[in-house]
Amino acid sequence: MGKILENLHRTLGLGLVLAIIVAVLRHPDYLATEAYWAGIMRWVHVFFGILWIGLLYYFNFVQIPTMPKIPAELKPAVGKHIAPAALFFFRWAALLTVVFGILTAGANRYIVEALSFQSGFATIGIGMWLALIMAANVWFVIWPNQKKALGIVEATADQKTAAARLAMLASRTNTMLSIPMLYCMVMQKMG
Numbered sequence: 001m002g003k004i005l006e007n008l009h010r011t012l013g014l015g016l017v018l019a020i021i022v023a024v025l026r027h028p029d030y031l032a033t034e035a036y037w038a039g040i041m042r043w044v045h046v047f048f049g050i051l052w053i054g055l056l057y058y059f060n061f062v063q064i065p066t067m068p069k070i071p072a073e074l075k076p077a078v079g080k081h082i083a084p085a086a087l088f089f090f091r092w093a094a095l096l097t098v099v100f101g102i103l104t105a106g107a108n109r110y111i112v113e114a115l116s117f118q119s120g121f122a123t124i125g126i127g128m129w130l131a132l133i134m135a136a137n138v139w140f141v142i143w144p145n146q147k148k149a150l151g152i153v154e155a156t157a158d159q160k161t162a163a164a165r166l167a168m169l170a171s172r173t174n175t176m177l178s179i180p181m182l183y184c185m186v187m188q189k190m191g
Helices: 008-026 034-069 075-107 111-115 122-149 157-190
Strands: none
Touching: 034 075, 034 157, 075 111, 075 122, 111 122, 122 157
């Protein structure tokens, strides 16, 4: 078991196998239904949402406040190795959260009603629009500016400083928006 858990891909694969076993044992007659596959889309949506928001909170609760305390000689380890890897999963988790959220809304036949705030779907619609704004922020503000700040693309020292600040403010904006977004996602059954 130790060899499996030492490797992230094997760990995730084992988790998926265990989920399949639970599905087959708990819902054998339900597996071929449309509702089951809509639930699978929701499950994948939630998985990527946890990854996305978890990394958003890591950046805002841990990395940003801790960076000023890190000795200068250790900062390149974060900027050249940890942050780029975390940003890779962050931006792709944002995209996949949105994709599977839209697929879930489509499979459950409420996408138009939610996005247009129709009665009974306004709360989930607000959550969806907040998530879309946040995902756009990730891809079109945070990531381009982080590439400058981290030296992934050419930028002067002043441009790096300005880009780091803009990326941080956009990330803080997403942290702020995540609170009402999560409320809307959890409370959507209330209308």
